[in-house]
Amino acid sequence: MFIHLNNGSVRFNGRDTVFALKHVTMCIEKGQWVNILGPSGSGKTTLLNVIGGMLRLSSGTITVNGTELSVLSLNEIQEYRRSQIGYIFQDFRLFEQYNVLENVMLPQWPYQPRKLIEEKAKVVLEELHMTHRINALPHELSGGEKQRTAIARAILHNPPILLCDEPTGNLDQENRETILAVLDELNKKGITIILVTHDIEVSKWGNTSIYLRDGQIQDETTVGL
Numbered sequence: 708m709f710i711h712l713n714n715g716s717v718r719f720n721g722r723d724t725v726f727a728l729k730h731v732t733m734c735i736e737k738g739q740w741v742n743i744l745g746p747s748g749s750g751k752t753t754l755l756n757v758i759g760g761m762l763r764l765s766s767g768t769i770t771v772n773g774t775e776l777s778v779l780s781l782n783e784i785q786e787y788r789r790s791q792i793g794y795i796f797q798d799f800r801l802f803e804q805y806n807v808l809e810n811v812m813l814p815q816w817p818y819q820p821r822k823l824i825e826e827k828a829k830v831v832l833e834e835l836h837m838t839h840r841i842n843a844l845p846h847e848l849s850g851g852e853k854q855r856t857a858i859a860r861a862i863l864h865n866p867p868i869l870l871c872d873e874p875t876g877n878l879d880q881e882n883r884e885t886i887l888a889v890l891d892e893l894n895k896k897g898i899t900i901i902l903v904t905h906d907i908e909v910s911k912w913g914n915t916s917i918y919l920r921d922g923q924i925q926d927e928t929t930v931g932l
């Protein structure tokens with residue numbers, strides 16, 4: 708099993724104690740595209756963050772690609788995130804002062820020679836039909852172009868897993884379809900996609916959908932085909 712969450716719970720101890728995930732068990736096979744649906748506050752982003760190593764479980768275990776995340780040190784978790792995970796967001800999270808090419812290259816700057824990163828970034832941006840915009844600043848881009856830039860940045864290091872948090876939430880219908888088609892192409896090349904959405908139309912894409920309510924998977928959900 709590529710991703711195996713076993714009886715995983717997340718408890719936040721703030722002013723109120725909140726169980727964002729409650730004893731969730733699920734499996735995801737390599738190369739799948741899994742949508743996570745559910746109402747606001749149901750635990751979707753929490754689940755994504757647990758898989759991405761941004762958040763530790765309060766109890767239970769999660770194993771990704773043979774590695775149990777709870778036993779990793781901080782450095783090992785950072786390395787896990789760097790090698791295994793790409794992440795895209797509804798609000799794109801581009802750096803406004805940098806152009807498209809620089810935005811794509813930035814996360815890899817500490818790790819590889821600049822020239823090599825630039826070559827790779829240009830290839831990825833060409834695949835995403837962004838070559839004509841590599842010098843543009845984020846505020847000069849359309850929403851779809853911003854998200855294609857964010858996708859290029861997220862996949863530059865060839866992660867096996869792409870986590871998508873409402874990736875089409877800020878896009879019109881045409882751009883939504885374009886971005887989903889881009890994700891579909893990446894998925895066909897083998898990347899595992901886990902996508903959080905409110906939008907039932909988006910869930911028509913991919914292999915399967917998980918419905919969360921109040922931190923738990925709903926009964927009718929098909930988990931792991």
Ligand SMILES: Nc1ncnc2c1ncn2[C@@H]1O[C@H](COP(=O)(O)OP(=O)(O)OP(=O)(O)O)[C@@H](O)[C@H]1O
Pocket residue numbers: 719720721725726727745746747748749750751752753754
């Ligand atoms: N850092 C935190 N501290 C305390 N409670 C939190 C924290 N992060 C999330 N929660 C709570 O955990 C629950 C699940 O939150 P989560 O963000 O995973 O939901 P979601 O399904 O992604 O919601 P939305 O669709 O609104 O983004 C919510 O009740 C939320 O208030």
